[in-house]
Amino acid sequence: MNVGILGGGQLGRMLALAGYPLGIRFRFLEPSPGPPVTGLGDIVAERYDDVQAALRFAEDLDVVTYEFENVPVATAEALAGVVPVYPPPAALEMAQDRLAEKQGFRDLEIPTAAFRAVDTQADLAEAVEALGLPAVLKTRRLGYDGKGQFVLQAEADQEEAWSALGGRALLLEGWVPFRRELSILGVRSRSGEARFYPLVETHHGHGILERAFAPAPGISADVQTQAESYARRVMERLEYVGVLAVELFDTEQGLMANEMAPRVHNSGHWTQDCAPHCQFENHMRAVCGLPLGSTAVTAHAAMVNLLGQVPTNAEILALPGAHLHLYGKAPRPGRKLGHVNVGGEDPEAVRRTVERITALLHA
Ligand code: AMP
Numbered sequence: 001m002n003v004g005i006l007g008g009g010q011l012g013r014m015l016a017l018a019g020y021p022l023g024i025r026f027r028f029l030e031p032s033p034g035p036p037v038t039g040l041g042d043i044v045a046e047r048y049d050d051v052q053a054a055l056r057f058a059e060d061l062d063v064v065t066y067e068f069e070n071v072p073v074a075t076a077e078a079l080a081g082v083v084p085v086y087p088p089p090a091a092l093e094m095a096q097d098r099l100a101e102k103q104g105f106r107d108l109e110i111p112t113a114a115f116r117a118v119d120t121q122a123d124l125a126e127a128v129e130a131l132g133l134p135a136v137l138k139t140r141r142l143g144y145d146g147k148g149q150f151v152l153q154a155e156a157d158q159e160e161a162w163s164a165l166g167g168r169a170l171l172l173e174g175w176v177p178f179r180r181e182l183s184i185l186g187v188r189s190r191s192g193e194a195r196f197y198p199l200v201e202t203h204h205g206h207g208i209l210e211r212a213f214a215p216a217p218g219i220s221a222d223v224q225t226q227a228e229s230y231a232r233r234v235m236e237r238l239e240y241v242g243v244l245a246v247e248l249f250d251t252e253q254g255l256m257a258n259e260m261a262p263r264v265h266n267s268g269h270w271t272q273d274c275a276p277h278c279q280f281e282n283h284m285r286a287v288c289g290l291p292l293g294s295t296a297v298t299a300h301a302a303m304v305n306l307l308g309q310v311p312t313n314a315e316i317l318a319l320p321g322a323h324l325h326l327y328g329k330a331p332r333p334g335r336k337l338g339h340v341n342v343g344g345e346d347p348e349a350v351r352r353t354v355e356r357i358t359a360l361l362h363a
Contacts, residue, residue: 001023001025001062002026002061002062003025003026003027003061003062004026004028004063004064004065004083005028005029005037005064005067006065006068007029007067007068007071008028008029009035009037009067009327010329010336011068012030012036012040012067013040013328014264014325015067015264015280017040018272018281019280019284024288026040026042027043027044027061028042028044029046029054030043030044036327036328044056048071048072048075050075055078055079061083062084062288063084063086064085064086065086065087066263067264068263069092069096069263073089073096076092077089086241086242086286087238087240087242087262087263088241091238091244094260095259095260095262096141097140097141098139098171099117099140101259101260102171102173104234105230105234108234108237109233110257111253112256112258113173113174114173114174115171115173117169117170118171118172121162124158124166124170128155128158128172131172131173133152133153134153134175135151135175136172136173137150137152137161137170137172138150138172138173140171148165149207176251177251178249179250180250181201181202181203181204181248181250181258182200182201182202182248182255183199183200183202183212183247183248183265183268184196184228184230184246185265185267185268185279186235186244187279187286187292188240188241189285189286189289189290189291193292194232195295196224196295197275197279199214199215199223199224199227199248200215200270201214201216202267206334209266209267210307211302211304211305211354211358212302213300213350214302214303215300217347223250223254226254227246227248227255230257231244241286242283243263243265243279243286244260245263246259247260247261263283264279264280264283265279266303269325269339270301270303270341272341273343274300274301274341274343275295276293276294276295276296277292277295300343300346300347301343301350302342302350302354303339306337306340306361307335307336308332308334308337309361310338316357319353319357320349320353321349321350321353322340322342322353322357323340323341324340340357342357
């Protein structure tokens, strides 16, 4: 099988690393020089919004997938006219616009924060009035890792929030007093079978995922089923194929959806070393029309992101149960350079190893 991946970052790299043992060959559309997929297949260095270049890229491919959600919808739709594109372009449309995403969740009766569209300063005043404070003002498009967000605590913050983000299409969300953040990852095959990994507990700093623990501690079977049902509704509505991640808030009133990613996701990296079949392999199986691999997890797992700097390999590899994954990227403050997965039978031992990795990162 020849698979095209739109994007050549670390997710594309890990998809390819998981696909090679299955006999899959890769071609990447990636405009930036020296990407993490270097050496893993042909790289076509053209812009994502150049539809003609994308169509040339797709010649002789059996299927096209993508590793980031800001792929231009027009490019994905043009490609879908000549080759199967999974996940379907409709998933990109929903995920690229926070308003469409929240409305989509609501249509599927999936609880979310209260929200209002904001296009003008007057809309902002009305939305603050309706939703109360605190509230979060977000750009509808191109926000990620906490970028394009402003938390309003007091009425007087409106001016500053507007000067930071005004002029773009925005969304005001009511504040969710969550207990913790969770993520559900599912995979759906071309024939409509869906499988889910256990809920993951995610910890963020400055909006960026820092650590993940799986299975999330203290999750009842009912809560797992609820999370799966939310992800399943999204998948069925979109006729989804591939891995989908839905980020959730765990609240006193139950689970609430925050946002979704129509791709493999950082909160699922632990599956590489601590699940029978990892998210990357399952994504490749799904988009290639192959049977799905098991998602039944028995171990305890954690993942620590290596942000901005990487300790020496030997320091990490000396820790019991630690698996190092580097992306081949140049260091830059806050940049995701790699991650460490830790697995074991004893969750306390896993946590202790995570603490040791964290200490190495801050040494
Ligand atoms: P997002 O880019 O929407 O994932 O937001 C980044 C982070 O901001 C989330 O992981 C939460 O920690 C926090 N956050 C986002 N929206 C809300 C909200 N409505 N209420 C409380 N915290 C939020």
